[in-house]
Structure formats: structure tokens, C-alpha cells
Amino acid sequence: MRHALITLERMGLSTDLYELTMAQAFLESEIADRTATFDLSVRSLPQERGYLVAAGLEQALAYLRDFRFWPEALNYLERSCHFKPKLVKYLGSLRFTGSVEAVPEGTVYFPPGPLLRITAPIIEAQIIETYLLTTMTYQTMIASKASRVVDAADGRAVIDFSPRRDHGPQAGLLAARAAYIGGCIGTSNVLANERFDIPIFGTMAHSFVMFHRDEEAAFRQFARSYPGDPTLLIDTYDTVEGARIAAKVGSSLEGGRRLAAVRIDSGDLLPLSQQVRTVLDQGGCPDTHILASGDLDEYKIEQLLADGAALDGFGVGTQLGTSGDAPSLSSTYKLVACDDENGREIPVIKLSAAKVSLPGRKQIWRQRDADGTPVGDTVGMVDEELPGDGLLRPYMRDGHLLESMPELGEIRDQAREQRTALPADVRRLREPAEYPVSNSTRLNALIDKLRKR
Amino acid sequence: MRHALITLERMGLSTDLYELTMAQAFLESEIADRTATFDLSVRSLPQERGYLVAAGLEQALAYLRDFRFWPEALNYLERSCHFKPKLVKYLGSLRFTGSVEAVPEGTVYFPPGPLLRITAPIIEAQIIETYLLTTMTYQTMIASKASRVVDAADGRAVIDFSPRRDHGPQAGLLAARAAYIGGCIGTSNVLANERFDIPIFGTMAHSFVMFHRDEEAAFRQFARSYPGDPTLLIDTYDTVEGARIAAKVGSSLEGGRRLAAVRIDSGDLLPLSQQVRTVLDQGGCPDTHILASGDLDEYKIEQLLADGAALDGFGVGTQLGTSGDAPSLSSTYKLVACDDENGREIPVIKLSAAKVSLPGRKQIWRQRDADGTPVGDTVGMVDEELPGDGLLRPYMRDGHLLESMPELGEIRDQAREQRTALPADVRRLREPAEYPVSNSTRLNALIDKLRKR
Numbered sequence: 001m002r003h004a005l006i007t008l009e010r011m012g013l014s015t016d017l018y019e020l021t022m023a024q025a026f027l028e029s030e031i032a033d034r035t036a037t038f039d040l041s042v043r044s045l046p047q048e049r050g051y052l053v054a055a056g057l058e059q060a061l062a063y064l065r066d067f068r069f070w071p072e073a074l075n076y077l078e079r080s081c082h083f084k085p086k087l088v089k090y091l092g093s094l095r096f097t098g099s100v101e102a103v104p105e106g107t108v109y110f111p112p113g114p115l116l117r118i119t120a121p122i123i124e125a126q127i128i129e130t131y132l133l134t135t136m137t138y139q140t141m142i143a144s145k146a147s148r149v150v151d152a153a154d155g156r157a158v159i160d161f162s163p164r165r166d167h168g169p170q171a172g173l174l175a176a177r178a179a180y181i182g183g184c185i186g187t188s189n190v191l192a193n194e195r196f197d198i199p200i201f202g203t204m205a206h207s208f209v210m211f212h213r214d215e216e217a218a219f220r221q222f223a224r225s226y227p228g229d230p231t232l233l234i235d236t237y238d239t240v241e242g243a244r245i246a247a248k249v250g251s252s253l254e255g256g257r258r259l260a261a262v263r264i265d266s267g268d269l270l271p272l273s274q275q276v277r278t279v280l281d282q283g284g285c286p287d288t289h290i291l292a293s294g295d296l297d298e299y300k301i302e303q304l305l306a307d308g309a310a311l312d313g314f315g316v317g318t319q320l321g322t323s324g325d326a327p328s329l330s331s332t333y334k335l336v337a338c339d340d341e342n343g344r345e346i347p348v349i350k351l352s353a354a355k356v357s358l359p360g361r362k363q364i365w366r367q368r369d370a371d372g373t374p375v376g377d378t379v380g381m382v383d384e385e386l387p388g389d390g391l392l393r394p395y396m397r398d399g400h401l402l403e404s405m406p407e408l409g410e411i412r413d414q415a416r417e418q419r420t421a422l423p424a425d426v427r428r429l430r431e432p433a434e435y436p437v438s439n440s441t442r443l444n445a446l447i448d449k450l451r452k453r
Numbered sequence: 454m455r456h457a458l459i460t461l462e463r464m465g466l467s468t469d470l471y472e473l474t475m476a477q478a479f480l481e482s483e484i485a486d487r488t489a490t491f492d493l494s495v496r497s498l499p500q501e502r503g504y505l506v507a508a509g510l511e512q513a514l515a516y517l518r519d520f521r522f523w524p525e526a527l528n529y530l531e532r533s534c535h536f537k538p539k540l541v542k543y544l545g546s547l548r549f550t551g552s553v554e555a556v557p558e559g560t561v562y563f564p565p566g567p568l569l570r571i572t573a574p575i576i577e578a579q580i581i582e583t584y585l586l587t588t589m590t591y592q593t594m595i596a597s598k599a600s601r602v603v604d605a606a607d608g609r610a611v612i613d614f615s616p617r618r619d620h621g622p623q624a625g626l627l628a629a630r631a632a633y634i635g636g637c638i639g640t641s642n643v644l645a646n647e648r649f650d651i652p653i654f655g656t657m658a659h660s661f662v663m664f665h666r667d668e669e670a671a672f673r674q675f676a677r678s679y680p681g682d683p684t685l686l687i688d689t690y691d692t693v694e695g696a697r698i699a700a701k702v703g704s705s706l707e708g709g710r711r712l713a714a715v716r717i718d719s720g721d722l723l724p725l726s727q728q729v730r731t732v733l734d735q736g737g738c739p740d741t742h743i744l745a746s747g748d749l750d751e752y753k754i755e756q757l758l759a760d761g762a763a764l765d766g767f768g769v770g771t772q773l774g775t776s777g778d779a780p781s782l783s784s785t786y787k788l789v790a791c792d793d794e795n796g797r798e799i800p801v802i803k804l805s806a807a808k809v810s811l812p813g814r815k816q817i818w819r820q821r822d823a824d825g826t827p828v829g830d831t832v833g834m835v836d837e838e839l840p841g842d843g844l845l846r847p848y849m850r851d852g853h854l855l856e857s858m859p860e861l862g863e864i865r866d867q868a869r870e871q872r873t874a875l876p877a878d879v880r881r882l883r884e885p886a887e888y889p890v891s892n893s894t895r896l897n898a899l900i901d902k903l904r905k906r
Contacts, residue, residue, distance in 0.1 A: 001515045001858055002648055004630060006458055006622045013644040014622045016614075017655030020643060025657070025678040031664055038660070062454045076647045084680055126660060133617035134625060161469075164586035165781055169459045169467045170623035172587060177457060190473060191466040194529045195455055202470030204478070207491070207579060207788035210801055211484060225478040227537055236803070318781045327780035328618055328771045335660035348663055350689070405454055 006170060009070040011063060012091075015130040017082065023123045024087040035345070036125045037337040037361055039114040040132055042140070046326035050432025051422060053147050053415050054107045054115055055178045056139030058405050060100075060132050061395055067096040067128065096124050100396035103364070104406075106143075106181055106414035107391060108422060110437050113364040113379040114392060115140070115331075122338065129333045137331040138171065139178040145298075145323040146182025147419050148429055149316050152298035154305055157313035159201045160187035161293055162321025175321040181411050183419070188315070196408055201315075203231040203263050203291075215242055219249040229260035231291065234276070239264055243276040247283025261289040261313065269294075270309045277310035289313055297324065298429050336360055349450040358443065359450055364391040372421050380440030459623060462523040464516060465544075468583040470535065476576045477540040488798070489578040490790040490814055492567040493585055495593070499779035503885025504875060506600045506868050507560045507568055508631045509592030511858050513553075513585050514848055520549040520581065549577050553849035556817070557859075559596075559634055559867035560844060561875060563890050566817040566832040567845060568593070568784075575791065582786045590784040591624065592631040598751075598776040599635025600872050601882055602769050605751035607758055610766035612654045613640035614746055615774025628774040634864050636872070641768070649861055654768075656684040656716050668695055672702040682713035684744065687729070692717055696729040700736025714742040714766065722747075723762045730763035742766055750777065751882050789813055802903040811896065812903055817844040825874050833893030 006014055026032045042052060069077070069091040077088045098120020103109055116136060118125050150158050160179035163172035176192030186199030193200040204222055212218035215237065223230045232249070234242030243262060250259025262280070264272055269292050280288050292304070293315035301314055318324060334357040337347045347360035358379060365378045365388035380386050394402055406414075425433035439447070459467055479485045495505060522530070522544040530541045551573020556562055569589060571578050603611050613632035616625035629645030639652030646653040657675055665671035668690060676683045685702070687695030696715060703712025715733070717725055722745050733741050745757070746768035754767055771777060787810040790800045800813035811832060818831045818841035833839050847855055859867075878886035892900070 001511050001518065001854070003461065003515045003519070004512050004623060004626045004648065005460060005464075006626065006644070007460055008456065008458065010644055010647070011458075011622070013647050014616070014625065015643055016616055016641040017643050017646075017653045018641065018657055021655055021675075021679055022657050022661045025661065025675045026664075028678040029665075029674050034664075036660075036664070058454050059457050062456045065454065066456070073647070080646070081681060082653070082679075084678075122664065126658070129658070130617050131622060134619055134622055137618070138620045138624075163467070163469055164583045164784075164786075165590070166587055167591045167620035167624040167775070167780075168627045169464070169584060169587055170457065171591075171620040172467065173457045173459065174621045188469040188471065190468055190470050191459070191463055193470075193533070194463070194466050194526070195457065200470045200535070202472075202474055204471055204475050205579070205582070206803055207489075208475045208478065210788050210803065211479075211487075211489070211575065211791055212482075221482045222474075222478045225481040225537075226474055226535075228534060322620070322775075322780045324780060327620075327775045327777055331617075333617075335663050338664055350659055350663065401454070 012069040019127045026123045034339040036122045037119045039336050040116040042111040043330035050426040052109045053143040054103045054109045055143035055181045056136040057105045059135045064096045097399040101392045103391045106411035108418040141323045141329045142178035143182040146179040148298045150183030152302040157185045159315045161315035161317035163189045165318040166321040206236045209236040215245045231261040234262045240275045243279040247285045251284035259288045261291045263291045265294045273310040376436035465522040472580045479576045487792040489575045490572045492789045493569040495564040496783035503879040505562045506596040507556045507562045508596035508634045509589040510558045512588045517549045550852040554845045556844045559864035561871040594776045594782045595631035596635035599632040601751045603636030605754040610638045612768045614768035614770035616642045618771040619774040659689045662689040668698045684714040687715045693728045696732040700738045704737035712741045714744045716744040718747045726763040829889035
């Protein structure tokens with residue numbers, strides 16, 4: 001019986017076969033030592049998304065820093081019919097020695113410019129593709145979804161409740177991190193607290209209440225055992241009656257503790273929340289928050305608050321952790337330049353079937369108006385001087401990290417500032433306005449030139 | 454900079470906070486030693502799904518077998534404000550000592566009966582909820598999706614191409630395993646071969662072709678370096694011209710090797726595949742397969758084949774690995790029985806808000822007609838004797854495994870047999886017929902009795 005865990009020792013094998021068969025082919029060719037540049041980008045925005053929030057760079061860089069094939073992995077490759085001994089030997093000493101430029105985590109990002117750029121010897125630059133894509137894409141997708149949910153909650157708390165619904169345990173950990181970047185106040189995922197110091201929240205399951213003689217016994221037992229201010233789940237039997245009992249238990253707490261919140265996980269949240277609010281206020285718990293959960297998303301939250309629901313926070317699971325209405329991003333990892341036989345960098349383009357890539361090493365410049373509102377991005381060549389702030393920054397040179405990464409809290413602050421600075425129509429949850437992204441004149445001229453060839 | 458990896462040492466922390474706060478509350482209560490029974494089930498079928506394929510049990514059992522809090526995890530818990538020393542000490546020696554019954558992997562399953570049942574001391578039975586749900590739900594969802602895609606391919610090969618699109622690297626590994634159970638012939642994920650002996654397939658990226666002087670140089674280089682029968686990607690520039698060049702390179706291979714396949718990743722697959730077939734046949738490669746990829750799913754594959762596309766296999770990524778049209782399952786983990794103060798097992802029910810759970814320890818019986826076609830499932834109490842075969846089998850007693858798990862190939866065979874035995878209208882990709890699932894008379898009487906209380 002085998003676990004399905006990704007460990008440091010197996011990270012190198014967590015890749016598509018073709019990355020390794022291509023490495024083998026490069027290794028035996030005269031172009032093995034040439035330098036190549038790849039862009040990791042998103043082709044276009046998913047449905048109903050006006051913008052994305054970049055996330056996942058820290059794990060991408062950690063992967064590049066620790067990239068290697070461990071002895072166990074090499075033994076496996078040696079036994080495989082797909083590889084020759086020469087490749088296995090080569091992989092044994094392979095490390096990532098290239099450069100990385102990227103849009104910082106927490107940055108609002110609009111396709112299709114580069115989210116991350118790799119410049120490295122051809123084999124290195126190619127072999128990291130699969131892992132980089134899966135690492136960056138999922139976190140960016142979830143940070144973007146979280147940003148929408150947080151926007152819908154309009155200042156109220158949003159907590160990631162998705163671990164049981166995410167696509168496996170690691171997805172849960174990545175989701176918690178990305179959701180926090182996107183603006184959630186925390187997660188129910190304990191490991192996300194241990195790994196990334198993300199605040200954790202939790203209460204009890206319906207089963208806990210059912211185990212006890214009655215709700216009051218369950219609430220008292222929980223309040224007795226939990227060292228902090230408890231949150232109680234009040235909808236196991238009758239939500240309003242549950243609120244009465246919670247208020248009774250809450251108002252009798254000793255030692256300066258108070259009832260932090262009650263949670264409602266089912267039923268018609270609009271009338272229930274209002275009734276529960278009245279019960280709590282009258283029952284001596286006016287400061288107790290009401291938290292809602294159960295199949296919520298940004299659309300339902302927006303509607304509930306527009307209708308006047310008395311809710312102070314939201315636990316969002318399935319739809320947040322799977323980005324339910326758009327569970328994938330059209331991310332790509334495309335060759336944009338490679339050296340010729342004289343070591344000169346040549347921009348390249350892929351033209352097949354309506355999927356035109358943007359050639360060459362590029363920067364994204366963001367222009368803002370006098371109020372700081374972003375008004376348009378221009379994608380141009382790195383050596384251009386265009387108005388606005390360049391989004392891509394250097395993170396690695398020759399395989400070494402250039403600077404320490406910001407704290408997760410700073411990344412989250414950055415995301416919030418950038419989200420709130422966006423034009424309202426770009427931020428809108430449904431049918432958002434298109435934010436202007438254009439190519440520089442030089443980039444368009446380069447595309448034309450390469451097209452004509 | 455931190456990786457986001459789930460290791461054996463951290464598995465215990467990969468859970469919702471409330472599992473641990475509930476454990477703390479149970480520990481301090483008089484009911485801590487009682488035995489409880491939980492059902493892990495799926496509430497209902499997602500859209501367009503006529504059936505599900507059970508998967509993920511091996512990883513669930515591996516988790517239960519190795520369940521423990523390692524010293525590093527305990528140190529973390531000790532520092533947390535949520536827990537008291539008594540809990541941390543208790544967790545230090547906690548192991549899973551309960552029983553597991555489950556529907557075997559590869560079994561066709563219809564909600565809402567139990568997919569897996571846990572009977573264990575209350576704390577153990579509760580604390581494993583989150584990890585079990587995420588492990589079982591994702592694999593079951595993907596095996597079910599794969600089964601549909603394989604059905605659509607109508608005997609042609611389907612390969613999991615999803616690693617870059619899955620929700621993180623571990624999701625990629627789980628997806629590869631589940632997709633294989635669901636009927637894929639293999640995956641592009643190298644780690645899935647190393648971990649689970651799943652066949653791997655791969656060719657080259659467009660970048661590989663672009664790196665070379667021209668397509669012929671790229672194809673020759675790849676064919677030279679790859680020790681087996683190569684597959685070549687032919688759509689980087691012009692697909693039909695690519696096919697000509699591939700046939701030229703393929704028909705000149707030496708040493709008994711042949712061109713295994715060509716892959717088309719873009720464009721209008723119907724006419725392209727037919728033109729490519731002609732080119733390959735006329736170019737001396739009549740046995741070379743044509744493999745299609747690029748945003749495929751079961752609906753597109755069904756249409757392509759109905760229209761007469763000359764395709765022999767499909768690489769399916771995004772839609773397979775994210776179950777794109779239904780990226781979550783409504784799985785639940787519900788208390789169905791617990792001991793009273795005299796150690797007598799009492800069935801329990803949760804009635805709130807239209808989500809009625811099925812009380813007590815249950816079995817699912819499947820009836821078949823004379824041809825072996827399943828005609829209906831009955832969910833009844835374990836000690837009933839109902840017509841048909843019982844689906845749930847014992848896997849663990851007192852925390853020990855009862856038998857070794859079947860090989861993945863056997864599980865896959867089982868899934869294929871069960872899928873092909875299904876009524877055609879239940880198997881249908883769109884608007885499938887509802888398969889009859891009913892409760893036994895005794896189960897309905899029990900629900901009525903508990904409802905009246």
C-alpha cells in the first residue's frame with residue numbers, strides 16, 4: 001500500500017515524461033549548451049474574471065533552488081526503458097543555474113504578458129516546465145478566486161474552509177496559502193498554520209453536537225475544553241433555538257472569555273441570520289459574530305449582503321478551493337528566445353492555429369492615473385523605456401536567489417492595495433470590463449517581422 | 454522560502470482545525486471512550502454523471518495505517534494557542550485502532566449509500582475526517598471522469614496528460630492513478646510510473662521543434678536519442694507537412710524501430726486527422742497511430758469519432774485532471790451510529806434542512822439480471838439479508854489490515870468490467886438515465902422511527 005506523497009526526493013520525477021525525453025534528445029545534440037528563454041503566462045482570463053492575482057512564486061523558486069534528481073530517482077530512471085545511461089548520469093549532477101524574472105506574488109495580473117520568465121541552458125529551461133506550471137497556475141487561480149469572494153464579502157471576514165474539497169491534501173495546503181494572499185483572513189487547514197503561519201479558524205461538526213445528550217451539553221463541553229473564545233455551530237437541529245442555547249452558554253462564560261461567533265451551515269441564511277442576530281443581541285451576546293458556511297461563493301455572498309443578511313463572516317470551501325466556476329487557467333510555458341550558433345539571442349514565435357506567442361524577453365509596464373488607479377498595461381521588450389512601472393522583477397541569477405522573499409502578510413497587503421485600486425468595472429463579479437493591455441510598437445513590429453519569415 | 458509538500462511526518466496536521474478542537478473536547482468529556490460509526494458517502498451525482506467509479510481507498514488505508522502525530526507536529530501543537538498540553542500528550546500516542554468497511558476501488562458506485570464506513574473510538578473516528586474526504590473524493594471524481602472519456606474514445610487509447618493543469622503536483626499524482634483506474638492506458642506523469650507502475654507516455658513539446666533548424670532536424674534528433682519507438686509532434690508549423698516529414702523520418706528508422714505515433718495538438722482535428730492518415734499511409738507508415746491532444750474532453754472526443762476522425766488515441770489534460778465540468782463531489786462524512794452509556798450501538802440521523810442522512814451501519818446490495826447487467830441497488834442494514842451482492846467489504850479490524858490490496862491493474866479491469874456491464878442509458882454521456890437506488894424496508898422504518906423522536 002502506497003501513499004501518494006510528493007517529497008523533496010521525488011520532486012524531480014513529478015513531471016511529464018516528455019520533459020525527460022526532450023532532455024535526452026538535447027543532450028545528444030549540438031544545441032545542448034545553448035541558452036533559451038521561456039515565458040510562463042496565462043493566455044486569457046477565465047469566464048467572469050476581470051483580473052488575476054499572481055501567486056505561487058515562492059514555491060516555484062523553492063523548487064528551482066532545490067531542483068535535483070536524488071539517488072532514488074536516478075535508480076528508477078536507470079531501470080526505465082525510456083532513458084539511456086548518458087541521460088541518467090547527466091541528470092545526477094543537474095542543478096538549475098538560470099535566471100528568473102517574475103511578477104511578484106500579490107500583484108494584480110492581466111494576461112497575456114509573462115507572469116514569470118526563465119532564461120537558462122536549454123535542458124534546464126525545458127525540464128522545469130511541468131512543475132512550474134502546476135505550482136504557479138493553481139495558486140494564481142485560487143488567489144484570484146479568493147480576491148473575488150473577499151470583494152463580495154465587502155469588509156467581512158472570509159475563511160478558507162476548503163481542505164476536504166480540494167483536489168488532494170497538497171491542494172488544500174496550496175489553496176490555504178493562495179486564499180490568504182487573495183484576502184481571506186485565514187483557513188481551517190492546520191498545516192497551513194504550521195507551514196506558513198496562516199491564521200487558523202474552526203469550530204465543531206454537526207457530529208459533535210449529535211454525540212451529546214443535547215445542544216447545551218455539547219456547547220458547554222466545547223466551551224469548557226477550548227482555551228480561547230469559542231465558536232459554536234448552531235444549526236444541527238433548529239438554528240434559532242440553537243442560537244438561544246449558544247447565547248445562554250456564551251453569556252455564562254467565565255474568565256473574561258466570550259462567545260466569539262456562531263456558525264450557520266444550512267437553511268435559508270437571510271432570515272435565519274436576522275433571527276439569530278436578534279436572539280444573540282437579546283441574549284447578552286451583542287458582540288458575537290455570525291458566520292455562515294455551506295456551498296457559498298462570491299455570487300451568493302454578494303446577494304445575501306445586498307438583501308440585508310446579518311452575517312459577519314463566511315467560511316467558503318468547495319467553490320473557493322476548486323475555483324468551481326473556472327477550475328483551470330489557460331497557462332502556457334512558451335519558448336520566446338534562444339541562442340543561435342554564435343551565442344546571439346534570437347527571439348522566436350509560435351504561430352500555429354490562432355495561438356500566437358509573444359516573442360523575445362519582455363516587461364509589462366503598468367500606467368496609473370493621478371489617483372493611482374491602473375489605466376492600462378503595455379507589454380514591451382525588456383530594453384524599452386515605456387511609461388509606468390515595470391511589473392517583472394529579477395528573483396534569481398545563475399541559480400542563486402537575489403533577495404529574500406517578502407512575508408506572506410506583505411504579499412497579502414499588496415494584493416489588497418492593488419485590488420482596491422482597480423477600476424470598479426474591472427473588479428465587478430459578473431461581466432467585468434476589459435482592462436486595456438496592449439503591445440508596444442516594437443513588440444508588434446517584432447511579431448510582424450517574425451511572422452513574415 | 455518554503456515548499457508546500459505533504460510528508461508522512463505532516464500528514465496528521467493536514468486537517469481542519471475543528472477535528473483537533475473536537476478531539477480536545479471529547480478528551481475532556483465522559484464520552485471519550487465510546488465507539489462511533491461514520492459513513493463517507495456522496496450525496497448525489499454531479500451534472501451529466503450517471504455513475505461514479507470508486508477510487509482512493511488504498512491511500513485512505515495507507516493514511517489510517519500510518520496515522521500518527523510525529524514529534525515535529527507535536528512540538529507545533531504545543532506552541533499553538535488552540536490546544537492544551539493534555540491533548541498534545543494524548544495525540545502523541547494516538548493511532549487508528551478502528552474498523553474500515555468500504556466499496557472496493559474500481560467498483561461502479563451510485564450515491565447516496567456508504568462508500569466507506571469507519572467504526573472506531575469517537576476521537577479517532579472524527580479526527581480522520583478531513584484527510585479521508587480529500588483523499589477519497591478527488592480520486593473517485595477523476596476515476597469517474599476518466600471512465601466517461603474512455604467510453605467516448607470507444608476502444609481507442611486515452612492517456613492522462615493533466616499534470617501541468619492539476620491542482621498542484623500531488624493532485625497530478627492522484628489524478629494519474631485515478632485516471633488509470635478509470636480506464637486510461639497511462640499517463641504522462643513520470644512519478645506515477647515510479648510510485649504506481651502506471652505506464653507512461655510522452656513525446657515532445659513545440660519548443661523542441663522550434664529549437665531546431667527545421668522539423669526534419671528536430672524529428673531526426675529525437676528519433677536518434679529515444680531508445681524506443683518514437684512519437685512525433687507534427688503541428689508546430691503545418692500539420693500535414695509535419696506528417697510528411699514524420700513519415701519520411703519514420704520510414705527510415707533502423708534497428709527494427711518504427712514510428713509509433715504522431716501527435717496533433719491544435720487545429721481542426723477532423724480534417725487534419727484524415728489528411729494525416731492519408732499522408733502516413735502513403736508515406737510507408739500505415740501502422741503509425743494518430744494521437745490528438747489540446748483541450749479535449751469526452752464530448753469533443755465523441756463528436757470527433759462520430760464525424761469520422763482518423764484518430765487512434767487521445768491525450769486528455771485539463772478536463773480530465775480537474776473534472777472540468779464538475780470539479781467537486783458532494784461527499785460527506787456523517788455520524789450514523791454511536792454507543793450509549795451502556796455500550797449499546799444506537800443509530801443516529803441528521804435531519805436539518807433537507808439533508809437527511811442514512812442512520813446505522815449499512816450495506817449496499819446490487820442486483821443483476823440474467824446477463825449480469827446491474828438493475829438496482831438497495832441500501833439496507835448490515836445484518837439484513839437482501840438479494841444481490843453486498844458491495845462493502847471489510848478492510849481493517851482493530852487498526853490492522855485484513856488483506857493485501859489488489860494490484861492497480863486488477864482494479865482497472867474491475868472498473869472496465871463494471872462499466873461495460875452498465876445499462877447503456879446509465880452510461881450515456883449526456884442526461885444519463887437514473888439508476889434505481891432504494892432503501893430497504895428496515896432502513897426506511899428506522900429513518901421514520903428516528904424522525905419521530
